[in-house]
Amino acid sequence: MSTSPLLTGLSAKLPELRALYEDLHAHPELSFAEERTASLVAGRLREQGWEVTEGVGGTGVVGVLANGDGPVVLLRADMDALPVTEETGLAYSSKNDGVMHACGHDMHVAWLLGATGQLAATRDGWRGTVVAVFQPGEEVGGAPKVLADGFAERFPRPDVCLAQHVAAAPAGLVGTRAGALMAGADSLRVTLFGRGGHGSTPEATVDPVVLAAAVVLRLQTVVSREVGANQQAVVTVGSIHGGTKENIIPDSVELKLNVRSTTEAVRERVLAAIERIVRAEAAASAAPREPEIVPIDSFPVTHNDPAATEAVQAALAGEFPGLTFELTSPVPNSEDFGAFGTALGVPSVFWFVGGADWKLYEGVDLEALVRDGIPPQIPSNHSPRFAPTLEPTLETGIRALLATAGHWLAP
Structure with a gap:
């Protein structure tokens, strides 16, 4: 166990922090509805x-603690849950029907509140200012809304931005990498127009359901045929809506797409291919109207500043000897945390904290885990x-925040 003064008294607080986490997990709230x-x-x-400042970017909360001259460190946690029906069977399962902390943001809040409590209680052990950001709406790109709410003018400008995410890796492991860490994401709404009519006379219609099927299948060739083997991209059609009855051909069908990419060049190529395919398939079907392609949201690539990442990795290795790892390539998940460092013009670092029971990884080669990602049989975000295992995940995340922030805040 680390002897850092910032950890003084943490062990005694863990039961109360566990109760806090369980309460957060049982009361999830969707993006920008995180009132409780x-x-x-x-x-x-x-x-x-x-x-404390409330209502930042909607339902965001920002805490500032000044403790003498020194660097300013921004620590961020996200608060929103997902429209998912929980199936964990936990005693503290979600009490809100159809809403679940399926991405672990409840753990992130508990981590940061644990760290803020330690920083407030151990002021003799550090110098500087900490800005604790509890961000709403990460699942739908809430960081830009927080920043647009006068963030740079209302709060101290950080020297570094730090954040972490619970993952389905074995609990207690901590890892990151310099440079591109997580993919950028673009979400699109595509509306395909046809000419509705009776299902018994399709020749008198333009069937947008068939058009949608052709678009979905053709989109599967974008990555396999237009993205190089040494590049990364994912194209997913996650939602299709059209029609009301089996014998009625509808006038339109709506698709929702998600794109992941790790470089701007690949992103532009994939988005251009999607538009080309959608419009070409509509033309091939003799659609009466051009399709509508509307952006929903966009997250940039999460990029870790190399020098700051080196400092974070050293701090984590010192705090968790033998339990740190370095990712060999970016992961396809996306985050909006990078918007803070980009908008404020300061370095930022993001890392992962394992939260899965080690029993789930019996027989799994950990080197393969770093190389190939989470095995499909293990429930992931x-x-x-x-459902992250509470110990040692809860304590690990708090210690990780304090160890990394402590690098900059050392007296």
């Missing part, structure tokens, strides 16, 4: 002695069965 969570966060921060 935000109120709980603001109350805890005030009790700890932080200067966004699964209705995703």
Whole structure:
């Protein structure tokens, strides 16, 4: 166990922090509806002695704790849950029907509140200013909304931005990499127009359902035929809606697409291919109207500053000897955390904290885990069965935040 002064008294607080986590997990709230969570966060921060601002970017909460001259460190946690029905069977399962903390943001809130409590209680052990950001709406790109709400003018400008995410890796492992860490993401809404009519006379219609099927199948060739083997991209059609009855051909069908890419060149190529295919298939079907292609949201590539990442990796290796790893390539998941460093013009670093029971990894080669990712049989983020094991995940995340922030805040 580390002897850092920032950890003084943490062990005694863990039972209460566990209860906090269980409460957060049982009361998930969707993006920009995190009213209860935000109120709980603001109350805890005030009790700890932080200067608190609520309603940032909607339901965001920002705490500032100044402790003498020194660097300014931004620590960020996201608060929103997902429209998922929980299937974990936990005693503290979601009480909100159809809503679940399936991505672990409840753990992120508990981690940061644990860290803010330690920083407030151990002020003799550090110098500088900490800006704790509890962000709404990460699942739908909430970081730009927080930043657009006068963030740079209202709060101290950080020297570094730090954040972490629970993952389905074995609990206690901590890992990251310099440069591109997570893919950029683009979501699109595509509306395909036809000419509706009776299912018994398709020759008198233009069937947008058949058109949609052709588009979905053709989109599967974008990555396999237009993206190089040494490049990364994913194209997913996650939603199709059209029609009301089996014998009625509808006038339109709506698709929702998600694209992941790790470079701007690949991103532009994939988005251009999607538009080309959608419009060409509509023309081939003699659609009466051009399709509509509307962006829903866009996240940039999560990029870790090399020098700051080196410092973070050293801090984590010192705190967790033998339990750190370095990813060999970017992962296809996406995050909006990078918007903070980009908008504020400062380095940022993001890393992963394992939260899965080690028993799930019996017989799994950990080197293969780093190389190939989470095995498909293990419930991962966004699964209705995703449930981080509380120990040592809860303590690991708090210690990781304190160890990394402590690098910059050392007295």
